[in-house]
Amino acid sequence: MHISDGVLPVAVTIGGYAVSAGLAAWSARRIHNRDLPKVAVITSAFFVASLVHIPFGPTSAHLLLPGLAGALLGPAAFLAIGLALLLQSLLFQFGGLTALGANALMMGIPAMICGWFFQTFKGSTLKRQTIVGAVAGAMGTVMAAAGLALMLMTGGEDFFGVAKIALAAHVPVIVIEGVMSGFTIGFLARVQPALLEPLFHKTAASAHD
Amino acid sequence: MTDVAYISVPLWYLPLLVLIPAAAAAGVLPWLKRRARTRTVPENDPDWSIPPVAEGFGQGISVIHRWDVRCKIVTLLAYSFAVASLRHLSLAAAALGLSLVVLLISKVWFRKVMLRVVALTGFLGMLLVVMPLTVPVHPGDTLVVFGSMDWLVVNLRGVVLAATIAAKAMAIALLMEPLLSTAPLPVTLYGLSRLGVPDMAGQMVLLSYRYLHVFTHEARRMTAGMQARGFAKKTDMDTLRALANFLGMLFVRSFERTERVFDAMQARGYNGRFPSPCDLRIQWQDILKTGIWVAAGAALVFFDYLKG
Numbered sequence: 001m002h003i004s005d006g007v008l009p010v011a012v013t014i015g016g017y018a019v020s021a022g023l024a025a026w027s028a029r030r031i032h033n034r035d036l037p038k039v040a041v042i043t044s045a046f047f048v049a050s051l052v053h054i055p056f057g058p059t060s061a062h063l064l065l066p067g068l069a070g071a072l073l074g075p076a077a078f079l080a081i082g083l084a085l086l087l088q089s090l091l092f093q094f095g096g097l098t099a100l101g102a103n104a105l106m107m108g109i110p111a112m113i114c115g116w117f118f119q120t121f122k123g124s125t126l127k128r129q130t131i132v133g134a135v136a137g138a139m140g141t142v143m144a145a146a147g148l149a150l151m152l153m154t155g156g157e158d159f160f161g162v163a164k165i166a167l168a169a170h171v172p173v174i175v176i177e178g179v180m181s182g183f184t185i186g187f188l189a190r191v192q193p194a195l196l197e198p199l200f201h202k203t204a205a206s207a208h209d
Numbered sequence: 210m211t212d213v214a215y216i217s218v219p220l221w222y223l224p225l226l227v228l229i230p231a232a233a234a235a236g237v238l239p240w241l242k243r244r245a246r247t248r249t250v251p252e253n254d255p256d257w258s259i260p261p262v263a264e265g266f267g268q269g270i271s272v273i274h275r276w277d278v279r280c281k282i283v284t285l286l287a288y289s290f291a292v293a294s295l296r297h298l299s300l301a302a303a304a305l306g307l308s309l310v311v312l313l314i315s316k317v318w319f320r321k322v323m324l325r326v327v328a329l330t331g332f333l334g335m336l337l338v339v340m341p342l343t344v345p346v347h348p349g350d351t352l353v354v355f356g357s358m359d360w361l362v363v364n365l366r367g368v369v370l371a372a373t374i375a376a377k378a379m380a381i382a383l384l385m386e387p388l389l390s391t392a393p394l395p396v397t398l399y400g401l402s403r404l405g406v407p408d409m410a411g412q413m414v415l416l417s418y419r420y421l422h423v424f425t426h427e428a429r430r431m432t433a434g435m436q437a438r439g440f441a442k443k444t445d446m447d448t449l450r451a452l453a454n455f456l457g458m459l460f461v462r463s464f465e466r467t468e469r470v471f472d473a474m475q476a477r478g479y480n481g482r483f484p485s486p487c488d489l490r491i492q493w494q495d496i497l498k499t500g501i502w503v504a505a506g507a508a509l510v511f512f513d514y515l516k517g
Contacts, residue, residue, distance in 0.1 A: 054442075
């Protein structure tokens with residue numbers, strides 16, 4: 001769920017912009033300049049993937065993918081997620097333009113943490129990678145939901161009820177997200193294990209030069 | 210006005226209050242969606258990611274089209290923040306009215322505006338339902354109680370708060386089409402880079418926008434293949450596994466494609482920047498438009514402040 005315009009206090013929206021601009025700059029610095037166009041193209045793949053609807057009883061949920069993005073992209077994940085959210089806001093009005101910084105923080109920071117978690121604990125067996133991937137996926141969604149609730153709560157007491165409902169709405173998504181991330185990472189581990197290494201890492205990339 | 214005021218309403222009002230908006234939403238939303246989707250053939254849409262032809266630029270069809278892109282971005286962004294800071298329903302409604310006027314002036318595509326409004330309804334609808342029921346009661350609030358059901362108390366302050374947010378969000382959302390589709394996307398991004406945003410950021414937006422459609426197409430082809438093999442979505446593990454393989458395949462193909470795209474770009478002489486799509490010149494009309502608009506935003510904030 002993305003926060004729309006007019007919900008958050010102005011100080012929070014501007015602060016969100018400032019912090020996420022800083023993080024995006026840090027993220028860009030961790031990537032070789034030459035690889036930035038590649039990150040852009042991959043961002044669109046994540047964007048399309050997040051539009052896939054997963055049936056859940058009578059309704060359906062769409063994926064958030066912060067965990068998976070973190071696991072695959074590493075430090076580039078913050079940049080990719082910021083870019084994807086910008087496009088979502090500009091093209092489809094999911095998430096307001098003024099709330100963009102706050103939205104990027106609540107999705108991007110979990111992605112970075114999950115990326116670190118996955119790269120640290122993934123081990124080398126298929127089973128372990130699948131399980132760690134699933135945990136990372138679920139964890140990413142938990143943190144994104146918590147971030148959303150925290151952001152909403154900056155609006156004051158009046159928003160506590162909304163924050164609780166938003167948290168509750170994420171519970172089924174956490175399970176789905178975890179299972180999907182695990183299976184997807186399992187698939188990639190069998191088909192193209194190279195994708196599970198941190199891509200676009202500056203030291204790794206400069207080794208080619 | 211320090212006490213909490215109660216308004217008692219007969220119980221039979223409740224189904225009326227719930228059913229009528231629900232029925233209205235159920236009727237209007239699909240209609241809007243259908244209308245937004247079917248009004249034109251998709252191929253007729255102007256694709257604003259295509260760079261402008263040199264001499265065609267700057268002679269747009271409306272006042273907003275002819276506005277210098279840098280002035281437009283700065284003004285609309287500042288104005289959006291001003292609108293987002295409003296606290297009173299009357300001023301949020303005034304901002305919404307102003308946005309509607311701009312929408313009429315700027316002659317943008319109606320169906321795209323409609324799609325944006327439809328996209329907003331989920332979040333705002335949730336706020337409109339949840340906030341009246343969950344806002345804490347303060348002195349001076351007015352509560353509406355339905356008959357003898359004292360667990361269901363609607364706080365009118367919550368209704369006003371949610372309506373204010375909805376009006377602000379709509380007011381800003383309605384400005385997005387005038388902001389974005391009155392100039393080709395490369396021009397907008399060029400304007401951003403001239404404003405000091407790193408060149409690379411704009412290029413990344415442009416590239417991912419382009420490949421968004423490519424990968425959507427790819428995803429659609431893969432879905433068609435799955436359906437041809439008899440796949441249907443259900444709530445079970447097999448569906449999740451199949452969809453996860455689908456995602457994995459999408460990533461594998463897109464990563465491979467990414468490499469090829471980049472090779473092709475380099476083969477055509479890409480050296481880290483695209484050629485600039487146009488010349489930008491600020492004229493006195495641009496400054497005038499910015500001045501008027503900023504004044505409108507300042508007036509909104511000022512009256513909001515006056516109201517306490």
